[in-house]
Amino acid sequence: MRRTPVAVAVLTVALALVGPAVIGPAQASAAQIERVDNLTPTRAAVFIDSPAMGRTVQVQVLHPAGGGPRPAYYLLDGLDPGTSQSTWTNATDAERFFAGANVNVVLPVGGEASYYTDWQRDDPKLGHYGWETFLTEELPPLIDTRFNGNGVNAIGGLSMGGNAAFILAARNPWLYRAVAGYSACPDTGLAMGAVMFSIANRGGNPINMWGPPGSPAWAEHDPALLAERLRGKTIYLSSGTGIPGPHETEIKPQLAENIFLGGPVEFGVNACVVSFEQRLRGLGIPARVDYSATGTHSWSYWQDTLHASWSTIAPAIGA
Structure with a gap:
């Protein structure tokens, strides 16, 4: 497992924060839909009683108004997700973009600093x-x-959600035909320090996720080590360089944050x-990777790459 100086520093702090007793892996059992709120003719809020999560979980689904069986695109949020709806639907034009497309776009709500994984321990802050x-x-x-699905799936996400999309695809290769990461680092070993820092920065204990760095679970959630399992899938990745680009000229409240925080983050990504x-190339696994000469770690660029990626993802799932 690769190490970084940041990983060592974060580990030193995190080891002092070890949480409650280890719990066994959640078992899928009688998950069921509690209710569906039809927000528009093509957007629904679905509330699911989840034994795995131990609570009711909301997902929102963008779907055609009618039509025959269709695939699903699971689209994951970032480190600080929306609590009432996915940030994809309030920070981008995703709802309008997918209108009329023959696909169910599934948007989980919540999951702050979760990496959309099964944690080994309950976390005092994150739950x-x-x-x-x-x-x-x-x-x-x-x-x-x-929603009249046909069992064909793709998964994608931005930043943390993109890391998670590759982890889920590598660990469950039978489930997804395509995987996409928008400004995501699908190399858990290389990103270890950033992953641990991001969880600790939100008040969680990163040790509660997969144990201390070097534990087997970290390797078991590393797409770079599990890359062979991605063979045969359609793969999309995108990244900027951190250099301010065209969207930094837009008047937005988070402009300074995009430049001074989102710039260095995107450089690392x-x-x-x-x-x-x-x-991937070393293994002979093809992938489409869109590099931009500019661009920070921010939503306007993820909207652009969501649009750009669809011409790759849609044919892979027959959307």
Whole structure:
């Protein structure tokens, strides 16, 4: 497992924060839809009683008004997701973009600093996370039954959600035909320090997720080590360089944050994407990787790459 100086520093702090007793992996059992609120003719809020999560979980679904069986695109949020709706629908034009497309776009709500995985321990700040079991075992049959799905899936996400999309695809290769990461680093070993820092920065204990760095679970959630399992899938990745680009001229409240925080973050992501692409090429696994000469870690660029990626993802799932 690769190490970084940041990983060592974060580990030193995190080891002092070890949480409550280890819990067993969540088991998918009688997950069921509690209710569906039809927000518009093509957007629904679905509330699911999830044994894996130990609570009711909301997902929102963008879907055609009618039509025959269709695939699903699971689209994951970032480190600070929306609490009442996915940030994809309030920070981008995703709802309008997918209008009329022959696909169910499934948008989980919540999951702050979760990496959409099953945590080994409940976290005093973040709570109980059984996201992998929920997303891969409980949710798909419910979505397909309720929204006329055909069992064909893709998964994608931005930043943390993009990391998670590659982890889920590598760990559950039978479930997805395509995987996409928008400004995401799908190399858990290389990103270890950033992953641990991001969780600790939100008040969580990163040790509660997969144990201390070097534990087997970290390798078991590393797409770079599991890359062979991605063979045969359609793969999309995108990254900017951190250099301010055209969207930084837009008047937005988060403009300074995009430049002074989103710039360095995207610079680091870019290095990781280059490394991961080289890993795939070395294995002879094709991928579409869109590099931009500019662009920070911010929503306007993710909207652009969501649009750009669809011409790759849609044919892979027959959308």
